[in-house]
Amino acid sequence: xxxxxxxxxxxxxxxxxxxxxxxxxxxxxxxxxxxxxxxxxxxxxxxxxxxxxxxxxxxxxxxxxxxxxxxxxxxxxxxxxxxxxxxxxxxxxxxxxxxxxxxxxxxxxxxxxxxxxxxxxxxxxxxxxxxxxxxxxxxxxxxxxxxxxxxxxxxxxxxxxxxxxxxxxxxxxxxxxxxxxxxxxxxxxxxxxxxxxxxxxxxxxxxxxxxxxxxxxxxxxxxxxxxxxxxxxxxxxxxxxxxxxxxxxxxxxxxxxxxxxxxxxxxxxxxxxxxxxxxxxxxxxxxxxxxxxxxxxxxxxxxxxxxxxxxxxxxxxxxxxxxxxxxxxxxxxxxxxxxxxxxxxxxxxxxxxxxxxxxxxxxxxxxxxxxxxxxxxxxxxxxxxxxxxxxxxxxxxxxxxxxxxxxxxxxxxxxxxxxxxxxxxxxxxxxxxxxxxxxxxxxxxx
Numbered sequence: 001x002x003x004x005x006x007x008x009x010x011x012x013x014x015x016x017x018x019x020x021x022x023x024x025x026x027x028x029x030x031x032x033x034x035x036x037x038x039x040x041x042x043x044x045x046x047x048x049x050x051x052x053x054x055x056x057x058x059x060x061x062x063x064x065x066x067x068x069x070x071x072x073x074x075x076x077x078x079x080x081x082x083x084x085x086x087x088x089x090x091x092x093x094x095x096x097x098x099x100x101x102x103x104x105x106x107x108x109x110x111x112x113x114x115x116x117x118x119x120x121x122x123x124x125x126x127x128x129x130x131x132x133x134x135x136x137x138x139x140x141x142x143x144x145x146x147x148x149x150x151x152x153x154x155x156x157x158x159x160x161x162x163x164x165x166x167x168x169x170x171x172x173x174x175x176x177x178x179x180x181x182x183x184x185x186x187x188x189x190x191x192x193x194x195x196x197x198x199x200x201x202x203x204x205x206x207x208x209x210x211x212x213x214x215x216x217x218x219x220x221x222x223x224x225x226x227x228x229x230x231x232x233x234x235x236x237x238x239x240x241x242x243x244x245x246x247x248x249x250x251x252x253x254x255x256x257x258x259x260x261x262x263x264x265x266x267x268x269x270x271x272x273x274x275x276x277x278x279x280x281x282x283x284x285x286x287x288x289x290x291x292x293x294x295x296x297x298x299x300x301x302x303x304x305x306x307x308x309x310x311x312x313x314x315x316x317x318x319x320x321x322x323x324x325x326x327x328x329x330x331x332x333x334x335x336x337x338x339x340x341x342x343x344x345x346x347x348x349x350x351x352x353x354x355x356x357x358x359x360x361x362x363x364x365x366x367x368x369x370x371x372x373x374x375x376x377x378x379x380x381x382x383x384x385x386x387x388x389x390x391x392x393x394x395x396x397x398x399x400x401x402x403x404x405x406x407x408x409x410x411x412x413x414x415x416x417x418x419x420x421x422x423x424x425x426x427x428x429x430x431x432x433x434x435x436x437x438x439x440x441x442x443x444x445x446x
Contacts, residue, residue: 012036019046027053137209141175147191149199151207156214159206164235167275169267171203171260174219174229176210181250185228192253195260202264203232222246230256232263236274348397355394359383366429367437373408373444374401382429388413389425391440400442410445 009032012020020035023046029035042048135153142148151173152159163170173190176182189195199205208215210227222231226248245263247256359365364384368391371377380394392413400408414421415438422432422440429438 016044019044022046023049023053029053133212134208134214137175137212138207141207145186145191147193147196148186149190149196149205151205154206156206156208156218159204160233160235163204163233166204167271168202168204168235169264169271170233170235171199171205172218172222172231172233173205173207174210174215174222174224174227174231175207176227179227182228185250189228189251189253189256192256194257195253198257198260202260224248232260232267234267234270236271351393352397355390355397356386365436366434368429368440369437370395370413370440370442372398372400372442373411374403374405384430385428387425388422388427388429388432391429392425395442402444408444411442412445413440413442415440 009017016039020032020039023029023039024032024035027050038052039046039049042052134155138151138153141151149171152162154162156172159170208218210216210219219229222229224231224246228250229246229248231246245259245266247259251259358381361367361381365381366384367379368382369377369379370391376398378395378398382391395411395413400411402408412421412423432438
């Protein structure tokens with residue numbers, strides 16, 4: 001595709017240049033033009049670009065590399081030997097299944113060169129495939145070697161938590177597919193019935209491949225120098241400060257069993273001591289917590305007494321203030337009511353003054369009788385040309401009270417014969433066709 005000139009490189013910003021450098025280091029890419037093109041196609045997303053590169057490589061057999069840990073027994077494997085190993089692995093249906101399920105993980109030996117840097121540049125892959133990869137690897141191993149011990153199908157951290165919860169030691173097997181002694185060691189030692197029963201009855205077992213990032217980091221921590229390698233981890237202590245017992249190389253089953261039982265006995269004493277210390281610390285902590293709780297409880301009771309006393313005084317002060325406020329409001333309301341009554345009296349007097357003088361009996365004059373709700377009855381003569389508005393004003397000059405003596409603010413006036421409500425102020429008495437006398441009833445307007 002041609003060389004990338006200085007103008008193209010200068011067009012990249014600092015972040016893109018750093019991404020390009022990291023991409024080339026991970027996938028071992030030398031073609032700048034192809035690298036930049038892949039990153040551009042992936043919108044400069046490093047994870048997507050690495051995935052794309054590995055998918056392109058997965059079409060054929062990748063060039064084999066040595067494992068990241070140097071063996072102290074065998075010489076360096078040649079490319080021809082490892083190519084044959086990869087070819088033999090590819091011929092098994094198990095490997096085909098693995099490649100179909102997780103083509104872009106660190107499980108295949110052709111990607112073992114990534115182990116030293118994968119945990120720095122592939123955090124997304126680690127999070128997505130760590131548990132899945134561990135499970136698939138153990139299942140693959142069990143299909144190839146059915147007589148293996150019961151290896152836990154989960155991550156190393158999960159295995160540690162399980163061992164700790166069961167107060168057992170953790171047996172770790174480090175698997176190297178390329179090592180010439182691996183197959184013999186598994187068949188003669190790990191698949192041995194005595195070894196298998198010893199492991200199943202006394203340990204939580206976990207296995208990992210050196211091509212996996214987690215296992216590679218564990219190898220560095222355990223200082224593995226050769227294969228096959230097994231270790232026993234005490235989950236109750238920090239293995240980074242206290243080296244875990246490590247066993248490397250092929251050994252007879254009896255020797256492996258004796259080593260396992262010896263380490264188990266040592267760790268059981270450590271676990272018992274750890275449990276004793278934990279119990280003492282727990283009891284001491286519980287005692288301190290109980291004392292602290294008693295102190296806090298006593299302190300809270302004292303504070304509550306002070307708070308209750310303060311609340312009582314505050315409530316008394318508030319009640320006093322509210323009582324004074326109620327008195328002021330009652331006085332103010334009484335004063336306002338008095339003023340309103342005086343105003344109402346003035347209005348009634350004014351309405352009486354504006355009424356025309358009562359006409360004498362005679363033609364065109366009606367006697368209007370009005371019965372109020374409290375039973376009082378008022379009478380007055382009106383000319384038949386007077387409107388109901390005049391009668392309403394006349395009624396307003398009286399206090400309209402309920403039978404209980406309560407003042408009625410809104411009222412209506414009705415007749416029983418005919419049964420009708422009279423509320424049109426413009427209507428005249430003559431329009432009502434009452435004759436010489438009219439009887440009305442006043443009631444509260446509900």
